[in-house]
Amino acid sequence: MELFVSGAPTSIPRSRWLLVHATAVFAFLYLPIVILILYSFNGQGVGGFPPHHLTFDWYRMLFADGPIWDSVLNSLQVAFAAMAISLAFGILAALALDRAQFPGKALFRRLVLLPLILPGIITGLSLLMLFNLTGTKLSLMTIVLGHGTALISVATTEIFAGLQKLDRAQEEASLDLGANYWQTFWRVTMPNLKLPIIGAALLIFTLSMDEIAVSFFLIGRDNTLPLEIWGRLRRGITPEINAVSTVIFMFSLLTIVIWYRLRVRSKGGAEVGAELIEPTS
Amino acid sequence: MFSRAYKTVVTVPPLAWVTVFLLVPYLLMFCYSFWSVSSAQTIVHSWNLDNYQELLHKPLYWETLLRSMWIAARVTLFSLLLGYPLAYFLSFYAGKRKDLLYQMVIIPLWVSYLVRAYAWKTILGSDGVLNTLLQYVHVTRHPLDFLLYSPFAVVLTLTHIYTPFTILPIYAALEHIPRNLVEASHDLGATPAQTFWKVIFPLSIPGVVAGATFAFVLSLGDFLAPLLLGGPSGIMISNIVVSLFGAAYNWPLGAAISLGMLVIVVSLLFLSERLEKKWSFS
Numbered sequence: 098m099e100l101f102v103s104g105a106p107t108s109i110p111r112s113r114w115l116l117v118h119a120t121a122v123f124a125f126l127y128l129p130i131v132i133l134i135l136y137s138f139n140g141q142g143v144g145g146f147p148p149h150h151l152t153f154d155w156y157r158m159l160f161a162d163g164p165i166w167d168s169v170l171n172s173l174q175v176a177f178a179a180m181a182i183s184l185a186f187g188i189l190a191a192l193a194l195d196r197a198q199f200p201g202k203a204l205f206r207r208l209v210l211l212p213l214i215l216p217g218i219i220t221g222l223s224l225l226m227l228f229n230l231t232g233t234k235l236s237l238m239t240i241v242l243g244h245g246t247a248l249i250s251v252a253t254t255e256i257f258a259g260l261q262k263l264d265r266a267q268e269e270a271s272l273d274l275g276a277n278y279w280q281t282f283w284r285v286t287m288p289n290l291k292l293p294i295i296g297a298a299l300l301i302f303t304l305s306m307d308e309i310a311v312s313f314f315l316i317g318r319d320n321t322l323p324l325e326i327w328g329r330l331r332r333g334i335t336p337e338i339n340a341v342s343t344v345i346f347m348f349s350l351l352t353i354v355i356w357y358r359l360r361v362r363s364k365g366g367a368e369v370g371a372e373l374i375e376p377t378s
Numbered sequence: 379m380f381s382r383a384y385k386t387v388v389t390v391p392p393l394a395w396v397t398v399f400l401l402v403p404y405l406l407m408f409c410y411s412f413w414s415v416s417s418a419q420t421i422v423h424s425w426n427l428d429n430y431q432e433l434l435h436k437p438l439y440w441e442t443l444l445r446s447m448w449i450a451a452r453v454t455l456f457s458l459l460l461g462y463p464l465a466y467f468l469s470f471y472a473g474k475r476k477d478l479l480y481q482m483v484i485i486p487l488w489v490s491y492l493v494r495a496y497a498w499k500t501i502l503g504s505d506g507v508l509n510t511l512l513q514y515v516h517v518t519r520h521p522l523d524f525l526l527y528s529p530f531a532v533v534l535t536l537t538h539i540y541t542p543f544t545i546l547p548i549y550a551a552l553e554h555i556p557r558n559l560v561e562a563s564h565d566l567g568a569t570p571a572q573t574f575w576k577v578i579f580p581l582s583i584p585g586v587v588a589g590a591t592f593a594f595v596l597s598l599g600d601f602l603a604p605l606l607l608g609g610p611s612g613i614m615i616s617n618i619v620v621s622l623f624g625a626a627y628n629w630p631l632g633a634a635i636s637l638g639m640l641v642i643v644v645s646l647l648f649l650s651e652r653l654e655k656k657w658s659f660s
Contacts, residue, residue, distance in 0.1 A: 118463045122460050122463075125460065125541075129497035130494070136507070146510040193385070199385075214595055214647060216598065216599020216639070217599070218619060219599065219636055223404050226410055246396075246399040303488060307491060326496075334496070338496060353485065
């Protein structure tokens with residue numbers, strides 16, 4: 098019966114090997130995360146089997162750690178600012194791709210989406226050269242510009258997918274009934290794009306909080322959280338890093354749950370981020 | 379339906395932003411690659427091909443590029459070998475648990491890249507979890523020191539990071555296969571293996587190509603995993619670029635290598651788009 102539910106023809110025997118394989122792959126994907134969390138409670142450092150002297154000391158240390166929280170604050174500022182930039186330009190870019198014809202449109206589309214697949218080092222370095230040549234001092238602002246620009250790709254993809262599902266007749270009706278473009282945009286188009294926009298915002302926020310390859314080259318005096326962690330990794334490692342990673346992971350998990358709830362409540366809508374890596378066909 | 383003014387308003391701002399912060403920087407990278415560094419450590423804006431000649435003549439660059447491609451190729455292969463059967467399982471056999479399992483593929487993507495690389499470091503190190511476990515159960519007496527600071531560690535970590543990137547597009551492609559095609563194949567007398575190889579697999583190729591492109595391109599340009607876990611033998615091409623932009627201070631040469639990477643990446647994207655189109659039905 099269950100086979101019918103999954104849509105598989107009953108003739109294909111349920112393969113035990115597939116199940117074993119799937120279990121093994123999930124174990125591989127989750128093993129480092131489980132170990133990371135487990136050892137954040139380990140009194141005896143980041144390695145060593147079996148873990149013993151379980152303790153909350155590393156969390157206590159973490160909450161008293163000034164530089165870490167400064168960097169968290171920096172990362173939050175960067176993430177919010179980058180989110181504003183990517184959403185503003187991403188929404189416009191998606192509308193442009195959906196509704197306008199202009200010379201160089203194909204090139205524009207490719208250019209916008211390129212940072213999504215390009216190794217961060219290329220995006221980071223090319224911006225570094227721009228800032229260097231224009232004499233812009235590296236700071237959190239340059240990281241904001243880097244993240245904001247690179248993540249327009251995410252906003253555009255998510256919102257373009259939303260626009261494709263949008264019923265044009267609603268906008269047409271609004272215009273016919275005498276609303277101008279401005280009113281139609283805010284009262285018809287945007288409310289219909291609520292879900293993709295929230296999805297894009299969450300995704301951009303999380304990606305920016307985690308981003309390191311682009312920030313690596315655009316960093317000024319103030320560290321973002323990943324760069325603060327990176328600096329500490331170079332100096333020697335303690336379970337405090339496990340602790341901060343665990344806290345961030347919990348927040349990310351919370352974000353996913355919130356998103357999932359929103360999506361279920363409104364029925365349908367794509368998986369957040371799924372459009373980003375679907376085949377183009 | 380949309381006026382000229384509307385189209386202008388939605389088009390011009392993103393076009394301008396993308397031109398200033400994406401197109402111009404790429405062009406600058408192109409320009410830099412023809413410039414040079416003077417003995418006084420300043421960048422001279424005189425045009426020549428010296429950087430490219432140096433790239434062609436110094437085996438260090440070629441060998442590192444080839445090693446990076448070899449690492450990226452292994453990451454891609456392992457990610458596909460791990461990812462394809464899982465995606466197939468999800469699409470055809472997961473039943474009611476499909477949604478949950480799909481979420482479980484996505485969740486590791488939300489754990490910071492850096493954190494996952496760091497987690498592998500704590501597992502593979504000589505006092506790491508794996509080595510102490512092996513000694514604890516008396517499999518080995520001394521820590522195995524080839525685990526960390528080796529290309530093996532880099533391939534393992536990058537495979538871990540990019541496997542979900544291959545699962546998702548393959549799963550999407552498998553989900554798009556009309557189930558009645560599979561049933562028709564069965565009704566016409568094909569064995570399950572024939573159905574898989576003649577019907578399901580060819581139709582999933584666009585997903586495989588998309589996933590492989592992600593895994594290959596992103597691992598090719600990685601420099602953090604090699605710095606953290608690679609050791610001297612796990613150095614990749616981006617690490618050379620990082621040092622040229624840092625201590626070695628030769629931005630023009632670094633720009634030339636980056637531009638080479640950009641060309642490789644864009645050609646691969648172009649190729650994969652062609653392949654996806656060729657294999658997609660509908």
